[in-house]
Amino acid sequence: MEIPYTVKPRPDTGLYNGKLGIWLFLASEVMLFGALFSSYVLLRVGAESGTWSMGLMNITVGAGNTMVLIASSMFVVLAWAELKQGNLAGYKKWKWATIACAVLFLVVKWSYEWPQKFKHYDVWLNDAAVVHDSFEKGYRKTALRPTDEAPKGVSVKEHVEGFYTTRYFKEQSDGSDGSKAQFKKAWDSGTLALSGHINGYEEAVINVQVGEWNADAGVTQDEAKEAITAAGGEADQALDGGTQVLKELDYDAAKRAEYALGQAGFKVTLSVARYEKVEAHPWFWRTPRVNEDIGGKPRVQSIILALDHSDDGEGHYEEIEIETRHISRLSAYEPKHSTFFGIYYTITGLHAAHVLGGIIVMLYNMLPIGLAVWHKDRERFTNRIETFGLFWHFVDLVWIFLFPILYIL
């Protein structure tokens, strides 16, 4: 059995099967990305003022990556042209160039662009007075500091307005006052987020009080003894009905003890012994986790936030302390931060998956198993590279749409 038109085009359609197939596949891809872009439009149009986190992207890096992809699109055509002339060495040269571009693109995205965002936090507070106070503490020096061009000496509010109106409230700038009015509203109501890096926090050190042992819990005495010994307690004392306290455990140890001893039939109560300052740059914190109740007190007492736009020009950022009881929500620049970051990671992630798939196919076509087709049937192999090129151009084109809507607009 021989399937027709796998290599030579069918005269009346002018297409060989592979090319027809890839065009149809790309039509479905257009609908896939089209649906995501449409979702972007609908979500953005429906977004409340100040909730669309625009203007935060590094345009230079994005533009650089755009150039890398465009170059790769050119190389993929050159590789195909070399094959058309029967030059396998030339094909390999340009194909390696294409692969190098694709890898560079992903490296920039996955080792620089994304991780950088995962440690950068926005913090929303529940008290307007605290918000204003925090801004005051964080930006007073910077607002007063003269710059090379002019003596600054502006108020903190004006300083903050200066950079907020170029991002969150940018979309409101239909008239010259639109964005300012929106900013004022957010400033007055205290819904403005504080942005920066978390440099440390005060975390609870926990006392675990072990109470009565319930003999009916379905656990033998020996097992209970083992559990309490493993947790660092006095076994005999515990089983005699006396209470004891496992002192000053860190959070993980306390939680483990609570679980294990609870399973073993003990009555367990956690309480905060004291708070300890920790220097750390946490990833992906969750508000409920920060505010987790431990004997009536929060797990994290306060956080140290180094505010954006507060640097003294020498790399030192102003740090402020925020009590977690004032925090209504905090989120890194991760997908859950806002619908903008959600759609940003979804579309760029799906695009990156396409780039990764492309790299795999390109590598296959460089390996002996792929090249064997060239040695058997040159035209078939050349066609393969052509259809791959069509796919690669599409991936490039998606980025050309994606870059302006996510980085610039």
Place this chain on the structure above:
Amino acid sequence: MSDKAEATGTQEAVEVHHDEHEEHHAHSFWRTYVFSTDHKVIGMQYGFCGLAFLFFGYCLIATMRWSMAYDGQAIPFVGPLLEALLGNNVAPGGVMSAELYNVFGAMHGTIMVFMGIVPAAFAAFGNYVVPLQIGAVDMAFPRVNMASFWAFFFGCVIMSVSFFIPGGAAQAGWTSYSPLATVIPTDGQTYWLIGMVMLITSSLLGAVNFLATIINMRAPGMTWLRLPFFVWAQFITAFLLLLAFPPLEAAGILQLMDRVLETSFFLPTGLVVGGQDVDVSGGGSPLLWQHLFWFLAHPEVYVLILPGMGIVAEIIANNTRKPIWGYKFLVGSVVVLGFLAFIVWAHHMYMTGMGTVISAFFQTTTLLISIPSVIILTCLLISLWGGSIRFNTPMLFALAFLPMFGIGGLTGLPLGFNFSDVALHDSYYVIAHFHYVVAPGTIFAIFAGVYYWFPKMTGRKMSEFWGRVHFWSSLIFMNLIFMPMFAQGMAGMSRRMSDGGATYSLANPDNADVTVGALSDTIMGLNVSISAAAWAMLVAQVPFIINLFWSVKHGEKVESDNPWQATTLEWETPTPPPHGNFIKEIKVYRDPYEYSVPGARKDFSPQAQPAK
């Protein structure tokens, strides 16, 4: 090279290759029957899975019907089994819990649509019949075809496994509306989404393959207007799948992000669940999910019905022994229908408050799309006029398709107008409407297709007697199930109530003061009769199942390769067709349905028969 010389040359080549493959495959069971790239084997794999899931999906609803008729009572036979399999909090004492009802309801819809009818009507018949009907040796991409089946299979495994995870399978209906689908704490919905992504991938691979095959693999002389209508129907269906499924894939990815990475694409600002603020950014749009979902799910209705119409057209032409009336109208209608299918989706969303302008637009397009549908049905109906009809089993099912689909289609009109939809929305009327389209519509067409092409697949006919038993009992019970639902719906009974509406019935003492809108005893009583009909319907399928398997070995042997004396190319192959299909060079000289051509020697002139 002249046509003739080329033809002889290739014929020899084909035969040589054919022999090689026979020899090669004889040794490899796995490559021949399991990981096969042969379109016919893949078609049968799809068909077997599709029919199995149709049966399974039907069992789910048959179980649910107990809960609706006898809420709070233990289900006989099945109840203890459910309790043992799924746990006593799900089915305590063999009584179906409301959660389990929701699981079964959501999965009944999902299984019937995506794992039952699409594989059986589109993938199975499409795979088996389309390459044969266009005179191709196989699909354009046999390995992609295999990948498509295994993606489907994998998706089905994920869906099936999800019944047994803690909390059970998806519960938010087959439509999976957010925020409900997002905030349900169990993992069933996540499995559902991953399963759907696999099923969608399968459909996309299949659609690309069908389109490339039909465009590029037609035999010489098989011009576009010589394609059998079934091929046209499959062609448009493949386009619908190709272009409508990706938006649902996008929606699935977004909902998966919502569930796994806590984004809020479909969660509005200020969402409170169970009295607790949800820790999400908000700013999402529940309406967005509905748009993306229905952008697929409406064209999906045509994905379900078009292959059925194609099958019915083939069988009617064959058994009336005359050409289909208005073949070009049919083709034109199906193309127009394909286009319009993309711009009617929001008629499912009149109740969301989209605004009157948008409602008016979608109301207009919805009414427009009824025109090509009516043309197709009318053409098929007129085709019967003056024919000397052979009433065999496939023909009985095909004939029943016409009025049944007619009822389904016409009862859709009140749902297409937004003013009447307001009253009927989400009621049993809607259920009755779309089940008339897909159950006695598409599923009857699937049965018709099985009886019709079975001789080609196996070389034997299915029992005619048991076929008739199957047909008449199915027809009667089908109507006993769905006809009363129109009455229930118009009386105001909502769908998705595990107690069958008992909460809102007059019999409920809480409703003693209710003067308008409570469900009367008559309406409630219909629950019991519908359920009884549903179980009888299940029994009515037994003759079919036995007939299907029994006839593979013991059915009446067919005398020729063309037992129905049909004109289309699938009957030009040996029976069953070998790998590579045709043993002679195929060239097409005629239109698809040249039956009873005046002056011809026989009452059918096959497409491959040279014109004198």
